[in-house]
Amino acid sequence: MKLTLLAEDRVRYELASGPMTVEAPTADTEFSPFHMLAGGLAACTYSTLASWAQNAKLSIADLAVEVSWTFAEQPHRVGEMAIALEWPSLPAARHEAARRAAALCTVHHTLKQPPSLTTELRAPAGAASAPAPAAASEAA
Numbered sequence: 001m002k003l004t005l006l007a008e009d010r011v012r013y014e015l016a017s018g019p020m021t022v023e024a025p026t027a028d029t030e031f032s033p034f035h036m037l038a039g040g041l042a043a044c045t046y047s048t049l050a051s052w053a054q055n056a057k058l059s060i061a062d063l064a065v066e067v068s069w070t071f072a073e074q075p076h077r078v079g080e081m082a083i084a085l086e087w088p089s090l091p092a093a094r095h096e097a098a099r100r101a102a103a104l105c106t107v108h109h110t111l112k113q114p115p116s117l118t119t120e121l122r123a124p125a126g127a128a129s130a131p132a133p134a135a136a137s138e139a140a
Contacts, residue, residue: 001013001014001015001016001020001021001043001046002014002015002016002020002021002022002023003020003021003022003023003035003039003042003043004022004023004024005022005023005024005025005029005031005035006025006066007068008032008034009034009068009069009070010038010066010067010068010069011035011038011039011042011066011067012042012064012065012066013039013042013043013045013046013064013065013066013067014046014063014064014065015060015061015063022039034069034078037069037078038067038068038069038081039067040107041067041081041083041105041107041108041111042065042066042067042083044105044106044107044108045065045067045083045085045102045105045107045108046063046065047105048101048102048104048105049063049065049085049087049098049101049102050063052097052098052101052104056094056097058089058090058094059089060087061089062086062087062088062089063085063086063087063090064085064086064087065083065084065085065086065102066083066084066086067081067082067083067084068081068082068084069081069082081111083102083108085098085099085102
């Protein structure tokens with residue numbers, strides 16, 4: 001499998017021989033957290049379609065999934081993601097079924113209905129936790 005960083009806001013996931021690779025147009029292109037997010041969506045979509053295609057007796061040799069995104073503000077975040085499927089050998093009569101199958105990806109569902117998110121700061125193992133700061137009335 002190969003994940004290609006096509007731009008600062010777009011990735012492509014497709015079949016390739018050998019181990020999973022991440023490729024970029026230039027050596028100084030950074031693999032950002034946004035590429036990772038889009039890559040996860042692309043990989044999930046691809047594997048969901050591969051499973052569907054196997055059951056439907058269709059080849060995925062020419063399947064590629066591209067994911068692009070745009071940002072939104074207040075707060076700064078990914079505001080929109082778009083999935084483009086390239087599958088030249090897919091019969092036209094199967095296009096709508098493939099779109100429906102792609103939407104079954106668990107990452108797709110997660111982005112449509114986000115999970116709750118918590119952040120916890122943990123002390124290193126074996127370290128005593130710092131005492132809580134004194135309240136203003138206690139410090140006086």
